[in-house]
Amino acid sequence: MSGTLAHLTLAFGLLGNVVSFMVFLAPIPTFYKVYKKKSTEGFQSAPYVVGLFSAMLWIYYAFLKSNVLLLITINSVGCFIETLYICFFLFYAPKKARMESLKLIVLLIVVGFGLIVVLTQFLASGVTRGVIVGWICLVFSLCVFVAPLGVLRQVIKTKSVEYMxxxxxxxxTLSAVMWFFYGLLLGDFNIAIPNVLGFTLSVIQVILYFKYKNKKPVFDEKISELEAKSYPISDMEEKKKPQVMDHKTKDVVKHCASTGFDVLPVVTHLEVTGHDASRATFEPKAGPNVPSHIIDVAA
Incomplete structure (x- = not known):
């Protein structure tokens, strides 16, 4: 039984490495856009700095344990990839965004991670140190997994999955499943517990995607409602009706009337281009001794 558990643990750990590696590569299309435009535009560096901090934290935790080698491998790869992303971002970012990113790096990576390492090394020892760092990893991972709640709220509000x-x-979802079973089989709940929340939120994201993928965004519906309120149907229909006559047409009608044509059914068609009547077609009703014909007037 012990051998079977070891093999299962190894299998879930390897699968977790593969899936997590795919997750680390997910931002590549974003950075390709940055490279093409030579600008970071509205993109933020925070997700990559947080990703680097998380990977460093898990590596530190793994070094305090004795049986989580696969946790070290994937997070070492993660540190390398996230560092590349950050360097790429800093290279193309405008000055203001670059300075904000550097402040975040100093605050989170240098000060934050540095304090955790120094304090746990000097204020704790042995198993206690691993427990403290494990709880820090657990709390931080829960915070990272809770972050997408803003995206879920936006999807529900707008009924659009454009940014998900x-x-x-x-x-x-797959990553959370793999690491949950890896932590469970190892008996390490600092690894398993955060991935329960991660799995739950990821499943909710998938459900919302299939629910709203064919929905019309609420923004468009609001615009339609606003237009309907601003322009009632009767008014819109009136706007669609062609303009019957302008001052030139009236002059022509008066001329027709003075020459003996009946002006009642005068204008039957008018094409308006811009602000002028470019071409008006009249079908006047002839008087008793005048034959019916069409007068074609070019404005």
């Missing part, structure tokens, strides 16, 4: 890519949601 399905492939990333599926990858996060």
């Amino acid at each position: 890519p399905i492939l990333l949601s599926v990858a996060l």
Whole structure:
């Protein structure tokens, strides 16, 4: 039984490495856009700085344990990839965004991670140190998994999944499953517990995607309602009706009337281009001794 559990643990750990590697590669299309435009535009560096901090934290935790080698491998790869993303971002970011990113890096990576390492090394020892770092990893992972709640709220509010890519949601779901079972089989609840929340939120994202993928965004509906209120149907129909006559047409009608034509059914068609009547077609009703014909007037 012990051998079977070891093999299962290894299998889930390897699968977790593969899926997590795919998740780390997910931002590549974003950085390709940055490279093409030579600008970071509205993109933020925070997700990549937080990702680097998380990977470093898990590596530190793994070094305090004795049986989580696969946790070290994937987070080492994660540190390398996230560092590349951050360097790429800093290279193309405008000055203001670059300075904000550097402040966040100093605050989170240098000060935050540095304090955790120093305090746990000097204020704790042995198993206690691993427990403290494990709880820090657990709390931080829960905070990271709770972050997408803003996206879920936005999807429900707008009924649009434009900013929630399905492939990333599926990858996060699979990653949470693999690492949950890896932590469970190891008996390490600092790894398993956060991934319960991660799995739940990822499944909700997938469900919302399939629910709203064919829905019309609420924004468009609001615009339609506003237009309907501003322009009642009767008014819109009136606007669609062609303009019957302008001052030139009236002059022609008066001329027709003075020459013996009946002006009642005068204008039957008028094409308006711009602000002028470019071509008006009249079908006057002839008087008793005048034959019916069509007068074609070019403005």
